[in-house]
Amino acid sequence: MFEFSEKSQKLQNKLLQFMDEYIYPNETIYKAQLNAAKNPFATTPLIKELKQKAKNTGLWNLFIPEEHSAYSPHGGLTFTDYAPLAEIMGRVIWCSEVFNCNAPDTGNMEVFMNFATKKQQEKWLNPLLNGEIHSSYAMTEPNVASSDATNIELSIEKDADEWVLNGHKWFITGAQHEDCKIFIVMGKSDANNPNRHKQQTQILVPKDTPGLKIMRSLTTLGYDDAPLGHAEVLFENVRVPLENVLLGEGRGFEIAQGRLAPGRMHHCMRLVGAAQRSLEITCQRASTRATFGRPLSKHQSVREDISKSFSEIEMARLLVLKTCYSIDNYGIKESINHITATKTTIPALVQNVIDKCIQIHGAGGLTEDYCLAEAFNYARYCRIADGPDQVHQMSLGKKIIDKYSSIQQG
Known part of the structure; x- marks a missing residue:
């Protein structure tokens, strides 16, 4: 029988109480605000209010693992201790954002924790941890079978002191959100490398970079999954500084x-x-x-x-x-x-x-x-x-x- 730590058990009790007091009673209000919003890809007033309550209650950034305890208000959790908390949040699809535990931001925050420079962390990780911005992870492409990640075709080339990105992505979660500020983009910087797993590089691209275009919103079985959503995105001669590389050239995979x-x-x-x-x-x-x-x-x-x-x-x-x-x-x-x-x-x-x-x-x-x-x-x-x-x-x-x-x- 699995036994959870005392810390996890206390957080479970607090989270269950929060769900009873603030999440379940507001499910109808959440849908009404989302349907009435001029921009469905914006944070609703309810979410803003509940995020502050979650922070004040200590139910914030629960996903952070123990090895990154410095970023966590509760010292980080093991996978085992986080599992019941994520299960509770999973009972209401939209509520993980209230606790800053929503995809793709959690995965992107861990990328910044594990692979980013101090400068990159200060610029992007800190506001993500504070819930001030959202982010996207651009990997999947419409023109190739992305089930084989080595197939991706978006090109990443060096030009003097800049990276130049050209390519087409889709099902990019969170890209349309008005608070999305940064993309982590995976593409090919060395397409002829005999090692197929060394051809890829990941680059940080601010959303407001010229040439980055949100083409349309995509649905899954009719759901647009607003306010995060899934977008089709075009990169046309997108230029960012060389310092925007993550970990190093050829280490994207x-x-x-x-x-x-x-x-x-x-x-x-x-x-x-x-x-x-x-x-x-x-x-x-x-x-x-x-x-x-x-x-x-x-x-x-x-x-x-x-x-x-x-x-x-x-x-x-x-x-x-x-x-x-x-x-x-x-x-x-x-x-x-x-x-x-x-x-x-x-x-x-x-x-x-x-x-x-x-x-x-x-x-x-x-x-x-x-x-x-x-x-x-x-x-x-x-x-x-x-x-x-x-x-x-x-x-x-x-x-x-x-x-x-x-x-x-x-």
């Missing part, structure tokens, strides 16, 4: 590998919370609706779906926690098989759980009146975000085959 693994885990942690809440409200629905002369909760098919969903959520939670334990004790590199297993299992499993919950809700489950449809969308796109399932499964399958095929059975 290395940064990407270090950034994406924690992000995959954070998504899975939140998805467990989305599934748990979906199950809870479905049980409430089944107990208050009747068909054919008896409550839904007394129909065998409904009970079977509830039973399966409960079991699947428990399995999902345990897989997340086992992987977190491995990361905390052995590191990301030694835990990559478990991270891959988690990333490819949890979104699909949660998607199926929420699908059963939608079915029990009937037509209402497809509407915005409940959290189910939006949570289903989140689970579905997580099967592609940070690398599609098939790529990870191909890699994990090879490793498992190599491991066990070499064992001689006695």
Whole structure:
């Protein structure tokens, strides 16, 4: 049985109370403000208010790991201790921003913590930690299969004392937000390098740089995911100083590998919370609706779906926690098989759980009146975000085959 530290338990209690007092009662108000906003990609008044409350309550930057405790008001948390907090936040899709724990900013902040110079950290990390700005991570491209990250084509060239970027990106989360100020852009600076993993470089590009153009907002299953959203972005002769390189030329793939693994885990942690809440409200629905002369909760098919969903959520939670334990004790590199297993299992499993919950809700489950449809969308796109399932499964399958095929059975 996993036991959380006293620090984590105290934060869980505070977070649960905050959710009861300020998040659940304001879900309708949040949607109303978002729908009424002249700019849907702007921070709503409610979020601004709740962010300040979260800061004052000590529920801020909860994602920061122990090794970066200097940046954390609570001294940083292990993956295991953060998991239940992310699960709680995952119960309401939009609320992680209230605690400055939303993607892509968390991953970008960790990039700045791990790979940026002091000057870069002062300019970009500090305002991100304070929740004053947002950021974007520009990697995926529309014209190549970005499931193979070495395919990316955006060109990065040196010209005197500047980098020049030309290329096309899409599904760039957070790019449209009015407070997005900085892009971390991955492209090719050495396309002919025989080592395909040394061809890429990551460059910091302020959003207001000439030549950086937001082309359009993209949707996922009809959701625009405002106020962060996902954008198509064009880079046309975008010029930034040479000092805007992260870590060094040719080290972009290395940064990407270090950034994406924690992000995959954070998504899975939140998805467990989305599934748990979906199950809870479905049980409430089944107990208050009747068909054919008896409550839904007394129909065998409904009970079977509830039973399966409960079991699947428990399995999902345990897989997340086992992987977190491995990361905390052995590191990301030694835990990559478990991270891959988690990333490819949890979104699909949660998607199926929420699908059963939608079915029990009937037509209402497809509407915005409940959290189910939006949570289903989140689970579905997580099967592609940070690398599609098939790529990870191909890699994990090879490793498992190599491991066990070499064992001689006695």
